[in-house]
Amino acid sequence: MAEWVYPLGSAAEGCWDVSLGTSDSKLAVEGWEHTGLKVATLAPGAVVELPSAAEERIVIPLSGAFTATVDGLDHPLAGRASVFSGPTDVLYSGTHKAVTVKSADGGRVAIATAPAKVQYPTRLITASETPVELRGAGNCSRQVHNFGTPAALEADRFIVCEVLTPAGNWSSYPPHKHDEEKEGETQLEEIYYFETRVADVPGSTGSGSAGPGEKADAIGYQRVYASDDRPIDVSAEVRTGDVVLVPYGWHGPAMAAPGYDMYYLNVMAGPGRVRDWLISDDPHHGWVRQTWDSQNLDPRLPFGA
Numbered sequence: 001m002a003e004w005v006y007p008l009g010s011a012a013e014g015c016w017d018v019s020l021g022t023s024d025s026k027l028a029v030e031g032w033e034h035t036g037l038k039v040a041t042l043a044p045g046a047v048v049e050l051p052s053a054a055e056e057r058i059v060i061p062l063s064g065a066f067t068a069t070v071d072g073l074d075h076p077l078a079g080r081a082s083v084f085s086g087p088t089d090v091l092y093s094g095t096h097k098a099v100t101v102k103s104a105d106g107g108r109v110a111i112a113t114a115p116a117k118v119q120y121p122t123r124l125i126t127a128s129e130t131p132v133e134l135r136g137a138g139n140c141s142r143q144v145h146n147f148g149t150p151a152a153l154e155a156d157r158f159i160v161c162e163v164l165t166p167a168g169n170w171s172s173y174p175p176h177k178h179d180e181e182k183e184g185e186t187q188l189e190e191i192y193y194f195e196t197r198v199a200d201v202p203g204s205t206g207s208g209s210a211g212p213g214e215k216a217d218a219i220g221y222q223r224v225y226a227s228d229d230r231p232i233d234v235s236a237e238v239r240t241g242d243v244v245l246v247p248y249g250w251h252g253p254a255m256a257a258p259g260y261d262m263y264y265l266n267v268m269a270g271p272g273r274v275r276d277w278l279i280s281d282d283p284h285h286g287w288v289r290q291t292w293d294s295q296n297l298d299p300r301l302p303f304g305a
Contacts, residue, residue, distance in 0.1 A: 003029060004224065004234055008241030015048055016040050018193065018243055022113045023053035031247060034189045034269040035158065036113035039241070040101075042066075047102040048109075056116040057099055058148055058160050059091040060265065062195065064107015068093075069100040070122050078127065079107060083195050083263040084164060086304020087130035087145045092123045092153055110193060112148070114158035114269035125153065134301050135171075140288070141298030142171040150275055158269040159188070159277050165220075165256040165263075166300045167199035172252035174285040177227045178268075178278065179248035186278045188270040190246040192254065194238040195263040196220050220262040221255040227282075238262075250282045261303075 006020065011027055013019035019027060021036030036055065039062070040048045050057065059068045065079035068091045077089040093099050095116045101109055125147045133144040146152050148160025165171040178188045196218035222244045224234035232249040236242075256262035268277065281289070 004232065004245045004247070005236045006243040006245075008239065011243055017241060020191070020243060020245070022050070023055050023115070024051060029245065032189065032245065034114060034271065035191050035267045037191050037193055037243065037267055038111040038113070039108065039193065041108045042103045042106050044104060044106040045102070046106065047100060049101075050099045050111065052096050052098045054095055054115060054117070055113045056095050056120070056155055056158060057093045057097070058112045059093070059099065059101055060110040060112065060160075060162070061088045061090075062108040062110055064103050064105060064109070066101050066103045066107065066109055070097050075124050080127075080304075082197070083162065084197060084261060084303050086302070087127040087132060087147070089124065089126050090130075090147050092120070092125070092148070092155065094120045094122055095156070097122065110265055112158065112160045112265070112267040114156075114267070116156035116158075118156040120154050120156060123153065132302060134297055137292035137297055138295035139169045139298070140171070140173055140292065141166065141169055141301055143301050143303055149277070155275070157275060158267060159275065160265070160267050162263065162265045163254075164303045165254065165261065166298055167256050167261050168258040169298060170253040170255050171262075172254040174288045175223070175225075175250040175252040175282040176279040177248070177250050177282070178270075178280070179227060181272045184278055185280050186270060186272045186274060186276055188268040188277065190251070191265075191267040192222060192244040192246065193265040194220060194222075194242045194244075195240040196238070196256075196260050199259055199261045216259070218260040219257050220260060221257065223253060224249050224251040226250070
């Protein structure tokens with residue numbers, strides 16, 4: 001279903017590699033209301049700007065270092081070599097704030113957004129302050145950077161985190177949903193923005209060459225399927241720069257193919273009264289969580305150690 005899957009380039013607008021769901025985006029997604037994402041690749045010295053709007057934002061360096069300016073104040077973001085290098089500094093801007101982002105040396109930056117009504121103060125969350133969670137076990141082991149979750153950040157609507165999955169592992173698993181306001185569950189839209197790379201495995205260079213004369217294609221897979229009578233059926237190959245929208249339904253697994261590490265940025269928000277990530281597992285697969293107690297965490301984690 002093409003309206004939920006955006007391969008690299010298909011959601012581009014102007015200077016943005018991705019422009020979906022934000023107040024200034026001209027790419028309309030029917031029924032999409034609560035979350036947005038911008039991604040830009042900046043040349044050295046280049047600048048991107050977002051005008052003041054009734055949406056809260058968080059600036060996330062993907063590769064490189066940046067300076068984000070809000071209310072005339074410059075906030076240096078130390079950044080990182082890549083999303084697989086560990087956490088990064090991020091900046092939360094609050095609502096009704098123009099945001100300018102520039103990079104002396106160039107790089108790639110994401111800006112997560114959500115329409116919001118309550119104003120919270122601008123806040124820098126450094127890499128060292130970012131809660132790093134190692135979730136799951138065995139081939140369901142993954143690493144989560146919880147810089148924009150309710151426990152780490154005061155915000156009005158959105159919940160933002162990033163997940164790193166070693167080659168061959170499954171994350172967003174067991175399949176789960178958050179598409180109803182009910183006891184134990186909150187209604188949240190969700191954006192997945194992906195990056196992938198060749199893993200550090202025997203026979204690979206880790207930089208795109210799988211072997212003599214071979215060219216690697218770092219892929220992963222994302223699954224979304226119906227939880228009620230609303231139709232959705234996504235089984236998508238994903239690569240660096242691709243986006244999958246999850247308006248409702250069971251979603252997972254996000255699969256890192258053998259030989260390729262996977263990263264995704266999650267942006268979630270919804271109309272509910274409580275800002276919280278409360279989920280229901282697909283009852284066919286929720287039992288898998290119980291098996292983690294007898295398994296070890298994947299020794300390849302954490303990334304960036």
